[in-house]
Amino acid sequence: MEAFYIVLLVGTILVLVAALSSLLAFRFGAPLLLIFLAIGLAAGVDGLGIRYENYSFSFMLGSLALAVVLFDSGFMTPIHSFRIAAAPALTLATLGVILTTGIFSLAAVVLMDFSLLEGLLLGSIVASTDAAAVFFLLRIGGINIRDKVRSTLEVESGTNDPMAIFLTIALAELVATGQGFSNIDFRFLLHFVEQMGLGVLFGLLGGVMIVAVLNRFTSDRGLAPIFVLTLALLVFSFTGTMGGSGFLAVYVAGIYSGNRKMFAKSQIVRFNEGLTWLAQIIMFLVLGLLATPSQFPSILLPAILLALFLVFIARPIAVWLSLLPYDFTQQETGFVAWVGLRGAVSILLAIMPVLSGVENGTVFFNTTFIIVLVSLLVQGWTIKPVAQYLGLIIPPRIGSVDKIELDLPGTAHHELISYRVMKDSPILAGERIPRWAMPSLVIRDGRSMRYQYAGRLKENDQVYLFVLPAYSKLLDRLFASQVPVDDDDADFFGAFAISPTRPAKELDAAYGPGLLTPAEQNMTVGELITSRLGGRAEYADRIRFGSIILIVRELDDQDNLRSIGVSLEPVEPATNLPIFINMREIAHRIRDRLRKYRGKNVPAVK
Structure with a gap:
């Protein structure tokens, strides 16, 4: 009992210190994960001397905490945000993770002297972004950006974990058994489809179950959050038992239940918020305690170089290729590439090589830990300045309320x-x-x-x-305070405004011609913008029309277009390299060059 009280005392003090230190994150904009990990490192074997080496328990506790975080992330995601960002976010969560893994593995082979399979294993460990860090910095950090970009980042961070977990577990098994690439066949793909398919199916069924149970048993509001928590964990554990992805299932269940009318929903939201904070703190502290900084120097330089390669090369290329078919500007694609914070999920997955018996498994763990620290230091503290530099901070639609x-x-x-x-x-x-x-x-x-x-x-x-x-x-x-569009916002909203009821043919005649499809010939400007934005326009959305940019300047109370801004200058690229140009932009540039070329070769009239 004395040992129990000592462990409880130390654990309580660490959680309390972490909770109090979160005030620093709100004050200075520091990533919470970085602070929590630092406290865990300071209390560990090379700090205060707490020796903790239970990798198996850490993985189980971290998985449980991650399930809680993912459920709350889904619960707080509006279905509208999911709809407008589902396609690009899911592409990033699948193809983006695979591309990041493959590109990163090449650097790991060179810098760490790994085999290609070991490089792929390390790449899969660090391929996913951290939901907790992304949600905190975007929702609490005061970064007001376009809804489509914000939703894409949030949905990606909530859905890319299952893909990274599947790749990590599969590759760790291949490396540990020494089977190599010879064991990768059609069954590997079949197992992936099974995991993701069962995850989505049981997640939807679990969401229906949660809503039905909560709305049926409405006797005590205090029990409602307990019902939701236990049912969410039931979905997570049952899906995993049946061979599906429990992490995907619990996230889908959160999205479904969070967008339905439920009994005592405000109490559930407040309970989930507090529980998510506790889960994050415990997960980050335990992972910090598990690390041994005295082992870092031997791999410090290659690990830092790998982190920089991930931040500046692997992630940007993977994001650009994934978002190529979608209508993201260069600035938006560049920002999505930058907000690729690595965090607790990567450290948690780095435990798998140790548990699977991979030779020098601790090298994977220590390397990942350093990569996460560098990612948080470089990206975590610069998200808002980068958003400002790229011109993505949009003027608020209304004042504080x-x-x-x-x-x-x-x-x-x-x-x-x-x-x-x-x-x-x-x-x-x-x-x-x-x-x-x-x-x-x-x-x-x-x-x-x-x-x-x-x-x-x-x-x-x-x-x-x-x-x-x-x-x-x-x-x-x-x-709320009235927030008119000031003259200072002209750089964002364009040089002048036009009515959305004007015929689109006028724009085509002035800045085309030939830019309208036959179906668009009889549209108004507002209908044209709404159509090209997928059926719904959001505040500050923008599309390119020939040599100009059309910007959603104002919406009425029913979210109908009221005013359209026109920018006569093309949007400046996020970089001089053509890495962040989407397919539509590529087509426009080819068309512009062909017109210039034809203009030069037309003989002058004497």
Whole structure:
């Protein structure tokens, strides 16, 4: 019992220190994973002297924590974000992981004197991005970028783990048994299809089960988060037992259940958020304790070179080839390539060579640990400056809004929402609250009063309203500060604005001709943009039309196009190299060159 209390005391102190140190991440923008790993290293055998070498327990604990993180990531992903980013994100999560593995393995063979199979094993270990680091830096780091780019990064980080895990386990077995490439046959592909297929199938069925159970047993709101957690882990473990990817299943179950109406959803969200923080802290601390920094010097230089190769060569090439068919600008592709943070998943997968009995398995673990540290130091601290340099920070559509959503007991179809009245907001300028919103209470200077008796609302008033969930966004503009498009935003939104109702033929005549398909001839400019964006336009979306760029400048409350910006200057490339050009851009450049060539060869009229 004394040993138990000592272990519990030390573990509690480490978790507490990690939780408190997270304030540094919010203050200085440091990646949380880096801080948690540093605490684990400082407490380990080369720091405070805590000797911890249980690789098997670390892998099981890390897998459990990763399942919790992935479920919460899926639960908080809106289905709209998944739809607009599914194709490019899933391409990155599959083809991108394979390309990264293959390209990286060539450098590993040269720098680490590995065989090709060992290089592929190390490449598969570091091929996936870290969901926890990406979600934290994008959602909490204050980086306001296009929804399509943000969603692509978030969905990729949540879906590329199963692919990397499958490759790592399979390659570790091949290296450990010495079978080599001779054992790779059709069954290898069949096993992959089985894992991914069962993962998606059981994930969807698990999501349906979670929603059905929660909405049926509505007696106690305090038990709802426990039901969700245990059912999510049931989906994870059952799928793994049946030969599928439990990580993919739990992520899919999170997406499905998170986008359905569920009993006590606000309590579930808050519980999941706290549990995810705890899971990340424990996972990162344990992986930090497992490392032995005194073993790093012998491989430090090649490991750092491999990390730089991954950041500046392997990841960018893999991302460019994966996103080539999609309509991403050079800046957006360059940013996706840069936000490829490696983290806990890579360190967790680096345990597999040790567990599989691979010769010098600790070399894989130590090399991966150094690569992760370099990735977090180089990429983690520079994501926002890189986004600013590439011109991807978009002006906010509305100002700050302080809003709290509360679930109502029973089967009510309304939500209780609390807004704090912001300075210069439309509601202070005299705009009236719509009839479909039912204000009930106002808290002013610590005193509560009925809305009817509160008089005209004042700054910092807290207003409670009953509203249908679908209409909550319409109230945001009333209580948020107005954010007009300033003259300073001309660099982003173009030199002037046009109406989306103007015929697209006018654009074709001015900046074409011949750029419209027969189906687009009778469209308006707004319909043209919406069509080329896949049926839905988002704030700050942009498309190229000949020599100009059309930018979504303003949307109304129903997300219909209200104003289109026109940029007369082509978007500057993210790099002078043609590495980040998509197929449509390549076609435009070929067309432009052919026109210039024909213009030069036309004889002058005398």
